[in-house]
Amino acid sequence: MIYVVGIGPRRDDMTIRAFKVLQDADVVVGYGGYLRQIRDLTEDKEVIARGMGQEVERAELAIFHSRQGKKVALVSSGDPGVYGMANVLYQVLGKYEDVKVEVVPGVTAATYTSALLGAPLHDFAVISLSDILTPLSEIKRKVKKAAEADLIIVFYNPRSKRRKIPLKEAYQILKEVRKATTLVGMVKTGDDGPEVTVTTLEDLSLENVDMSTTLLVGNTFTYLQDGKMVTPRGYLSPHTTHPLASDFYEKYLAGEGVEGPNLSCEYYPCHQHPQNCTFCYCPFYPCGDSSTGGQWIKEKQVWSCEGCQWIHQDDVVQCIRAKLDQILHNIGDLEDRKKELLKLRRECVFSTR
């Protein structure tokens, strides 16, 4: 029996199942560096260490000892199915019959990194930048499509001393497709604990990225909040429509709204000239999404749109108007159909990014 065991990124992130399986194993096979992390658990066992690049040999050794009737733990860091030993083992296993395998999942770098960065994930892609076994053309295709899809991207194995080109190429693609201000999180693992950095695409220094780094590139909505990367999923904040907003939408729904800049308004320009005043009151208030520049005034717990000019851009107004009539039929819809409104907001944030 072979257990392919993910030991997670840090000792405490190991699962109870992984812990039990290691305790129960006769033989433990793995990369030396990972075996050192669990040395206290394997003192009474046969421990077989092999180096980087000897993955097939590790799989063969696990199979050999399993066929001798031993319980074998084949160790991977993180999760064994994410660029780990599970794929190697199954590939080699094609040669053999009657070897039983259980893959014991673990915490992978994508979620470990995210936990340290805050809450940066929504829909995401995991891409390895190692071109040792994967053609660079394949890596570039994946990065391009993932960037175009506005998926959050987590890069594994981003760069080593001898392998610098894939990251450089990926970075070039990202800069072409994504905004320069897109947030990028970096977690480096080391003996003194993880080192966490948040920067932007334009400020990212590739020289700082090494084999111990996991890189996470946010999406259009990812913002920085008190040092943490947050990608909002769009949950509603409880809110009652302000009477002035109600008055405004009464007129809007009656076709009496102003289109474009409202030069006769005593507050014009409340943000910046020129500004489109079609949505003087934002139909999405309070979106709670700091990626457009708004923020909570913490003392008052009031959402402030002061830093957001998004709703006053011509292309945004055009995008919203194209669909708002399908959602907003009366004032009550501002609250009752808020989810649909926020989805329309998401569509327009993306299309006008």
Next chain:
Amino acid sequence: MIYVVGIGPRRDDMTIRAFKVLQDADVVVGYGGYLRQIRDLTEDKEVIARGMGQEVERAELAIFHSRQGKKVALVSSGDPGVYGMANVLYQVLGKYEDVKVEVVPGVTAATYTSALLGAPLHDFAVISLSDILTPLSEIKRKVKKAAEADLIIVFYNPRSKRRKIPLKEAYQILKEVRKATTLVGMVKTGDDGPEVTVTTLEDLSLENVDMSTTLLVGNTFTYLQDGKMVTPRGYLSPHTTHPLASDFYEKYLAGEGVEGPNLSCEYYPCHQHPQNCTFCYCPFYPCGDSSTGGQWIKEKQVWSCEGCQWIHQDDVVQCIRAKLDQILHNIGDLEDRKKELLKLRRECVFSTR
């Protein structure tokens, strides 16, 4: 202090850190269903259950109790950063000051599902099919780009009684972009343990998919091996070039090879007429990749190409010839530059899929 705790998919898949944090908490807040899974750990604590859809309220409750000086565990299934409570909490937290948060990562459904299916992951995308907060247009865009990139795709929240359209649309896109024979794995969680199924895109019945299902769509290389889904990363099998293959490539390198069908060969057609014999001996042997129809003869541990006709297709030969000269300069390169050869194989498998 708030710990956002991922309790993993099954009890034993919980991490040691999550276990310790739950033991140490004063107040535990979560969805009722998840709290039941950990009832034995929370007997001496204040336990606050809220239903589905009450995510913002759960976050507010966690913040409230934390501000009272309590240690609060805010519970999520799987990993709290993957469509879990971490994003909701940080979004709500924008309103408050001085609340300390630690996100405790867990095993997420993508890796849990993969472990049960075998080793199906390589580069992958995680996409939620819930359109409650995300516009359908955004979901469709992501599915299309991920499918075009040949990323493995793991679908969360694929379908509920009231939400059937996003899966239907995603399925339509997948059928347009991916081969009908693409493997699809399904894991349903239930009280009697997980139910694991492997099928193909063309045979997938959407009616069998519900809220407890995680769906995993393989890539071009994913194959079925003794009931398990395996996506090879392309590791080398130890191998010495056969003398007949050496003879063949001596001639090939001298420009004395045959192009197209070798009708004068006594074995023609060894596979199927018409066949392109330019690479009578496969330069990638033994690729160890069953996705093209080859397989190990287990008794002899010999790789058999009998079921693979890939190398004898005209478009494949064209793809390989375009680049083979850059890699293969002498017979030794068949072994010494095997990694480069296998990467060329990967490129051509994808481009002729």
